[in-house]
Amino acid sequence: xxxxxxxxxxxxxxxxxxxxxxxxxxxxxxxxxxxxxxxxxxxxxxxxxxxxxxxxxxxxxxxxxxxxxxxxxxxxxxxxxxxxxxxxxxxxxxxxxxxxxxxxxxxxxxxxxxxxxxxxxxxxxxxxxxxxxxxxxxxxxxxxxxxxxxxxxxxxxxxxxxxxxxxxxxxxxxxxxxxxxxxxxxxxxxxxxxxxxxxxxxxxxxxxxxxxxxxxxxxxxxxxxxxxxxxxxxxxxxxxxxxxxxxxxxxxxxxxxxxxxxxxxxxxxxxxxxxxxxxxxxxxxxxxxxxxxxxxxxxxxxxxxxxxxxxxxxxxxxxxxxxxxxxxxxxxxxxxxxxxxxxxxxxxxxxxxxxxxxxxxxxxxxxxxxxx
Amino acid sequence: xxxxxxxxxxxxxxxxxxxxxxxxxxxxxxxxxxxxxxxxxxxxxxxxxxxxxxxxxxxxxxxxxx
Numbered sequence: 001x002x003x004x005x006x007x008x009x010x011x012x013x014x015x016x017x018x019x020x021x022x023x024x025x026x027x028x029x030x031x032x033x034x035x036x037x038x039x040x041x042x043x044x045x046x047x048x049x050x051x052x053x054x055x056x057x058x059x060x061x062x063x064x065x066x067x068x069x070x071x072x073x074x075x076x077x078x079x080x081x082x083x084x085x086x087x088x089x090x091x092x093x094x095x096x097x098x099x100x101x102x103x104x105x106x107x108x109x110x111x112x113x114x115x116x117x118x119x120x121x122x123x124x125x126x127x128x129x130x131x132x133x134x135x136x137x138x139x140x141x142x143x144x145x146x147x148x149x150x151x152x153x154x155x156x157x158x159x160x161x162x163x164x165x166x167x168x169x170x171x172x173x174x175x176x177x178x179x180x181x182x183x184x185x186x187x188x189x190x191x192x193x194x195x196x197x198x199x200x201x202x203x204x205x206x207x208x209x210x211x212x213x214x215x216x217x218x219x220x221x222x223x224x225x226x227x228x229x230x231x232x233x234x235x236x237x238x239x240x241x242x243x244x245x246x247x248x249x250x251x252x253x254x255x256x257x258x259x260x261x262x263x264x265x266x267x268x269x270x271x272x273x274x275x276x277x278x279x280x281x282x283x284x285x286x287x288x289x290x291x292x293x294x295x296x297x298x299x300x301x302x303x304x305x306x307x308x309x310x311x312x313x314x315x316x317x318x319x320x321x322x323x324x325x326x327x328x329x330x331x332x333x334x335x336x337x338x339x340x341x342x343x344x345x346x347x348x349x350x351x352x353x354x355x356x357x358x359x360x361x362x363x364x365x366x367x368x369x370x371x372x
Numbered sequence: 373x374x375x376x377x378x379x380x381x382x383x384x385x386x387x388x389x390x391x392x393x394x395x396x397x398x399x400x401x402x403x404x405x406x407x408x409x410x411x412x413x414x415x416x417x418x419x420x421x422x423x424x425x426x427x428x429x430x431x432x433x434x435x436x437x438x
Contacts, residue, residue, distance in 0.1 A: 003392045124394060141405075149433045152388060153394045203374075255411065256404045257397075264405060283407045358398050359405040 002083030003029040003316035003372050005346045007068045011074045011328060016077050021052040024081035029053065031087045031187070033130075033318060034060035034172075035080035035350035038162035042170040042177035046076070050175035056081075057090040059183050062170040064161030064323040065351035067195040069133050070343040072326065072335040074163070079347040080318065086370060089188040090263065091115065092173050093363040098137045098182050104146045105182050119186070127153045127344075128193055128368065133182040135159030135169040135353030138218065139312055143182055148358060152274050153186070154241045156368050158320030159354035187220060191315060191372040192305050196307065199265050199364040200299040201253060201291035206235045208252060208279040208290065209281045212213065219275045220282055228276045232268070244271055252288040252361055254353045263291065264312055267362035279354060279362045296325055297337050313372040317342060319349025322367045328343060374414035376381060380427045381408065387436040399434075405432050 006023035008016035024032065027262045032053045036045055042062060047275065050058045060079075068078040084248070091114045093333075095103045108119050131147065147155050147337035170177040171172055173185075208231065212222035223231040231245040236250055247270075253263030267279045282288065307314050328337045349367075355365040381403065389395040400410045408427060431438045 022429070044387045063418065145402075145405070148405075149435070152392070154394075154398065193425065254404050254410055256401045258411065286407050287409055287412075366428075 001085050001315050002029070003079070003086055003346045004081045005068055005079065005348050005372060007066070007073065007076050007078040009073065011075070012022050013040055013263055014050055014326065017048040017052050017228070019044070020077060024079060024302060027081065028085070029081040030056050030081040030084045031082040031090055032056050032058045032079060033348065034077055035063045035066050035348060036060060036077040037066065037075045038165065038169065039075055040063040040077065042172065046172035046177045047175045048118055049172070057092050058173070059092050059132065059185060060172040061160035061183070061350070062162055063350035064163050065326055065354065067319055067321060067339065067347065067349035067351070069347045070339050071146045072329070072339045078350070079348065080316065080348045080365065082172050086189065086191045087187050088190045090185060092132065092183065092185040095179060095182040095184055096178055098134055098139045098143060098180055101142060101146045104143060104184065106165045108150050108272070109346040111186050115186070115188070117171050122153050124149065124153045127186055127188055129155035130187065130368070131155050131157035131182060131356050132157050132171045132183045132358070133157070133354070134171060134180050136166065137180055140354050140356065144359045146357055155356065156320065156366050157306045157356040158352035160348070160357070161353045163324060194369050194370055195357055196303060196367040197364060198300055198303045198367070199263065200296045201251070201263060201265065201363070202294055203253070203258065203263070204290045204292050206290040208232070208235065208288050210284060210288065212284050213282055213284045215281045215283060216225065216309070218278045218281045220231070220270070220278065221232050221275050227274055229271055229274055232276060251291055253291045254286070255289055262353065263289065264359060264361050265291065265363045280360050296329060296336050297341070300338065301341055307369055314345050314369055315371040315372045317345055317347040317349070318368040319347060319365055320355045320367070321349050322363045323353060324354055324363045373419045374417060375418040377417055377423055377427065378413045378415055379409055380424065381413060383431070384427070384430055384431050384434060384436050388434055403430065
C-alpha cells in the first residue's frame, strides 16, 4: 500500500517543490496533501504543487508549524502522497467565502453529481471527508455544523495557521491559495480508515452554564449568572488577576461521553472588558465542564498504541494538531518525544488554529488513520 | 409528564443512524454541540418546553420528521 511522506526545508518554492516531486512521483499517486509554513509564497506554492502533480488531486494549507513522522518542524513543507491503492476517487472543492454557508450545500450537490449518490446515503466505512478552513475567519463552527447536518460521513480537518502572526491564513486547492475560504473534499477510500481524536484533559467535575454570550464574537459574558471572569476564577480557586495564566491548562469542555473522557474542548483565549473570549463559540445556556490538562505525550502514546491493538497495521496518519498543544510541548521540551511516537508511521500534520471532527474543537489532535 | 426529551433525541438518532453505531455516536455528539447534552436526559427527565422546542428545530436542521 503506497502512502509516502516527505518534506523540504528549502526556502525557495521551486526548489522545495522539486524535492517533494522527486520524492513522491510515481507509485500511482493520485492524491497529494501538504502543509506549508506561511512564510512561503502561497499562490506560487499552490500553483507549483498542482503543476508538479498534474494528474493528482492536490490540497493543502498554511500552518503554524509542520509535523512529519519523527520531526516537528518550522518553515518547511511536509507532503503525503496516496496511491490508487488507498484512494480510489476524490472530489475537492473550494468554499471561496467561508461566511456563505449556502456554498456548503452547493458543493455537496456537486459531490452528489460527481459520485452519483446522495451524500446523506454515503457509506461512512467507504467515504470520509476532509475540511481545511481559514484559521482567522472565526467561522469554522458554522461550517462544521452545516456539514454535519447534511451528511453522516466523518469529516476531519483543521484550521490553517500563519506561524503565530495571526494575520492571514491560506487554504490551497486547484492550483490557487485562498483566504476567508475553506477546502471541502470527499474521498472514496479503498483502505480501511478511522478517525482518532485525542485531547489531554480530565474533568474537574465543575459545571459552568454560559448564561450570557455573544456567539458571533465567541465571547462569554456570564457563567452561572455571574461575571464570566469572576466565576471562572472562583471555580479554579484563583484570583481574577491570575485566571488568564490558567487558561491553557484549564479550558472547558462539552461533555459528549464523560464515561470515556470524551470532551469537545473550548479554549479561552483572552479577557476583554470583563468577558472571556474563546477560540470557539459557546452557545447560550450551554453546559460545559472545567478541565485540567494531563500529559500530551503519554496520552498520545497510549492512543496510538491502541490503534494497533487488534493486530491492525497503521499505514499512514494525517494529524491536525492544535498549536496550543505544540506550544505546551515546546515549553516542556517534549516536541522530539511527541514526534518520536510517529517514527515508524508515515505521518504528516501541522500545528493548527483549530481542529475539525464532528464540530470545531480546540486543544485537540484529530488524526485520520489509514490501515494496511 | 416526563421522558419526552429522550424520546425525541432517540427518534433523531435512529432516523439518521439507521442502526449504524458509528453514526449514532456522531449524531449524539452533534446534538451535544448544538446544546443538547444527550446523556443528561432519561425517561424520567422533566419535559422542559424550551428544550423540546430546541430539539424540534434541530430535527428540521437534520431533515428528520418527528
